[in-house]
Each structure stands twice: as C-alpha cells, then as structure tokens.
Amino acid sequence: EPEVTQTPSHQVTQMGQEVILRCVPISNHLYFYWYRQILGQKVEFLVSFYNNEISEKSEIFDDQFSVERPDGSNFTLKIRSTKLEDSAMYFCASRKTSSSSYEQYFGPGTRLTVT
C-alpha cells in the first residue's frame, strides 16, 4: 500500500541554523500539506501546496518558512533560521484531487529539536 515517507526521522540543530525536512507524498496525490505538533499540544496546520504553489498558509508560516516541490516527487519544508520554539514534530500529508473525499494521508513525522 502506498504511503507517505519522511526523512529524517529526527533532526537536531542549533538555533539559527537552516533545516530542510523532506517528504515523499503518495505518487498520484496532488495536494500536499505540512503540519506540526509541539510536545503536549494539538496538531497545527502550517501550509498547503497545490499546482506548484502555496494555496493556503497559517499565521505560523512566516517568512522563515518555505516549501518546495523540486523534482515532482519530493516535497520539502525549509526553516531558514531555527528558533527554540520551532522544536516540534513535523508531519507531511497528501491527498488525491477528488473533491468528494478530503482524507489526508500522513507520514510518520520528523522530530525537530532546536538547541
């Protein structure tokens, strides 16, 4: 069964460093998402991506964040200058184009620790 994959599973970085989190969505899906979950808090929407552009973003997704689909299979989230408060689990998700079903399929997550 196709699944969403994410790498790395755990990333430790120093404050101020750039990080890139990688995701490979399910191959025939057209909508892509990033969510994050700070320890002990709810899962929060960051950004959605469709047709090679950002379709929606939350107030969390400021200028320090960017997304890219560089090669038609990978979907990346870049944080330019990490802060301590960026420490969280980051989930990638994807879904088909069907308007009758909005279910999203999630990857296993990348745990980002900023020290």
Place this chain on the structure above:
Amino acid sequence: AQSVTQLGSHVSVSEGALVLLRCNYSSSVPPYLFWYVQYPNQGLQLLLKYTTGATLVKGINGFEAEFKKSETSFHLTKPSAHMSDAAEYFCAVTSNAGGTSYGKLTFGQGTILTVHP
C-alpha cells in the same frame, strides 16, 4: 473559522469495555469530519471519515462514529476495547467552503486511550 473540542485528554477503560471518545466541532459550513489514531512513534492513521450521506460511519479496527448535526458532535465508539487500541486519537474537521477550500484539517487536542487488562 472551524474548531474541534475533544472532551477528556485521557480515557481509561478495561479490556472488553465500551470505548467512547468525545468530539464536538464548530463549523459555519457543512463539515467533513475525521478520526485519526497515532500509535507511539508513528504518524497519524485515518480511522474513519464522514463527508456526506449516512451519518453512522464505520472504520478500521471495529471503530465507528456518528455524525449528529443537531449536537455538533462526532463521537468515536468501539463496543469492546482491545489492548492494541491503546493510542492517542485525534478528531479533525475540514470543509469544502464554496469549493475554494484546499482541505486543511483543524485538529482537536487529542485523547490518550489507555486499556487495562
């Protein structure tokens, strides 16, 4: 804006007992509702969904949920808990607001289910 409230951050049941996890939502447009499960160190797995049609929906692992518009609820149930059901459960909502929604999910706070032998 949409929101989800899950009543009870922790629920504990005995093996074989009824599981009831509560979810209430707020949405100004017809909602699409989901339950996801997260096992330790794993991602979110879809349990079941409600979009349109039958209000009682069945999912994987014997779980089901009923959409009650009048109560703005989408509670998750399972008649008989199994040890393997121990996990964190998330209720989520999205909508097709005028056909322009890109389907972002709004999640509840999550409920940790513990199953005792």
